[in-house]
Amino acid sequence: MNSTPITGLILIVDDTPTNLDVISEALVNAGHNVAIATSGERALQQVERRQPDLILLDVMMPGIDGFETCKRLKANAKTRDIPVMFMTAVADLDNKVKGLKLGAVDYITKPFQEEEVLTRVKTHLQLYFLTQNLEQQVEQKTAALQAAQLQIIQREKLSALGNLVAGIAHEIANPVGFLSGNIQPALDYIKDLFGLLDLVQKESSNFSPAIEKEIEAIDLEFIRKDLPQLVGSMKEGVNRIKDISNSLRIFARADSISPIACNIHDGIDSTIMILKHRLKASDTHPDIQIIKDYGDLPLVECYAGQLNQVFMNLLANAIDALEEANIGRSYAEIQSNPNQIIIKTELSEDRQRVIICFKDNGMGMIESVKQNIFDHLFTTKAVGKGTGLGLAIARQIIEEKHGGTIHADSTFGVGTEFTIAIPIKEAI
Ligand SMILES: Nc1ncnc2c1ncn2[C@@H]1O[C@H](COP(=O)(O)OP(=O)(O)O)[C@@H](O)[C@H]1O
Ligand SMILES: [Mg+2]
Incomplete structure (x- = not known):
């Protein structure tokens, strides 16, 4: 004391x-x-x-x-x-x-007895202040503990989900491989068969009535045109599945104990792919444009899976902010000032850090909101929509895991820009 x-x-x-x-x-x-x-x-x-x-x-x-x-x-x-x-x-x-x-x-x-009174008063004041202080400390510690617990649960969930996604992506890769590997030969065979049919038709000018009837019944001319197109669109579909499963694998990449050299752009692209369904046009608004302005970046030593989590949180927030800004605006209004997310990457001037910016023209924030966005459990969203953990986790990953910085600039009604800087070699 x-x-x-x-x-x-x-x-x-x-x-x-x-x-x-x-x-x-x-x-x-x-x-x-x-x-x-x-x-x-x-x-x-x-x-x-x-x-x-x-x-x-x-x-x-x-x-x-x-x-x-x-x-x-x-x-x-x-x-x-x-x-x-x-x-x-x-x-x-x-x-x-x-x-x-x-x-x-x-x-x-x-x-x-003056001395006695003063001593007793002092003792009880001291006790009172200590108790108050203790209560305050317990309150603070409890809040911190709860926040940490929530974060752990969230992380656990994400990592379980990450494993699941990586597993599915891996399982999909094989069958998709068969399909994509066999479609081209199938197309070649089809071409060969039709070639043979052409030859037969040319050499024997008279088919039996039964054959003629069958040719008509199956509409051979139509099949000849449609079959290659049909298989071609299958090829297209398979390629799309391949892209998605690839993105899932990159996105859900299991993180090793130490950072590894990664391509930041691959991580951002895979995240965009996963959020694609939220970017699409609907009855009420045109699609959200993603404008990439990628610089020439070296590989960065990082925990790629966790960085992707940051990209995901920032992009999801930007989409939320755009959706909120769209409320009350007509389709035409939105079309004249389209929903945009600009993603810009570059090397810092001293070439020691990569800078990644996510800029949206959504709702923006008022100053009092902006000051709290990185706090645990701070959210302005409805229950069930927001957890208030996205940016707290993002900050922890960027600052503590990568020795970097993250900050937000925002103007209410205009938009928001998040800027991340990550040292190229200093991941911890
Ligand atoms: N791009 C953005 N534009 C406007 N507000 C944002 C943006 N990103 C974050 N915010 C604000 O920061 C708050 C905290 O974000 P976050 O930690 O991701 O939690 P949540 O998204 O669950 O609310 C949001 O509720 C929102 O008010
Ligand atoms: Mg969020």
């Missing part, structure tokens, strides 16, 4: 002016602030307005006496925790006990 003098605001409640004078003078001289009430009722009114750190309470007073005053103080949640000390006559053992039973912390006896 330190030796700085402990002072506080002490309320003295007594109906005898001489008592008040003696004790308040002693307390003021010791550096305390003193407030005075000459009856129990007044004391109760005063504590409502301004909370003292300690109350010295006379027992015998006209109106409600000290015991009743103490009872009421203890019954009120606002004043319950303020320590109360009774002032009693020396010989009055009954009252001392009664006071303590009512919740008083101590008593001092009249006539006052």
Whole structure:
């Protein structure tokens, strides 16, 4: 414990002016602030307005006496925790006990022994302050613990999901491989077969009526045109599945214990691919344009899976902000000022860091929101839509895992820009 003098605001409640004078003078001289009430009722009114750190309470007073005053103080949640000390006559053992039973912390006896009063007052103030401090600390620690717990759960979920996605992407890769590997030969065979058919048709000018009838029934001319197109579109579809499964694999890349050299652009592209369904046009708005302005970046030592998580959180927020800005705007209005997310990457001037910007022309934020966005659990979104963890996790990944920085610029009604800087070699 330190030796700085402990002072506080002490309320003295007594109906005898001489008592008040003696004790308040002693307390003021010791550096305390003193407030005075000459009856129990007044004391109760005063504590409502301004909370003292300690109350010295006379027992015998006209109106409600000290015991009743103490009872009421203890019954009120606002004043319950303020320590109360009774002032009693020396010989009055009954009252001392009664006071303590009512919740008083101590008593001092009249006539006052100044040293004793000051010591007891100091002790109880000290206890009171320590308790308050402890409660505050417990509250803070509990909040921090809850936030950390939530973050762990979120991370666990993501990592489980990541494993699942990586597993599925891996499983899809084989069958997609068969398909894409066999479509071209199938197309070649089809071409060969039709070539043969052409030859047969050319060499024998007269088919039997049965053959002629069948040619007509199956509409051979149509098949000849349509079959290659049909298989061609299958090829297109298979290629798309291949892209998606590739993106999933890149996105959900399991992170190793140490960072590895990665292509940042691959990570961003795979994230865009995964969010593609949220970029598409709907009845109410045209599609969200993604404008890439990629610089020439070297490979960066990083935890790619986690960085992709950051890209995902930033892009998802930008899409949310655009959707919110679209509320109340007509299709034509949006079309004239289209929803855009610009993603720009470049090397810093000293070539030691990569800079990645995500800029949207969505809702933007007011200053008071902007100041809190990186806090755990801070969200302006409806329950179930926002968790308030996205940016807290993003900041942790960028700052703690990669030794980088992340900050936001935003103008309400205009848009928001997040800028990330990651040192090229310094991932921790
Ligand atoms: N691009 C953005 N434009 C406008 N506001 C944003 C943007 N990104 C984040 N915010 C604000 O920051 C808050 C916190 O974001 P985040 O931590 O991702 O949690 P959540 O998205 O679950 O609300 C959001 O609720 C939103 O108010
Ligand atoms: Mg978010």
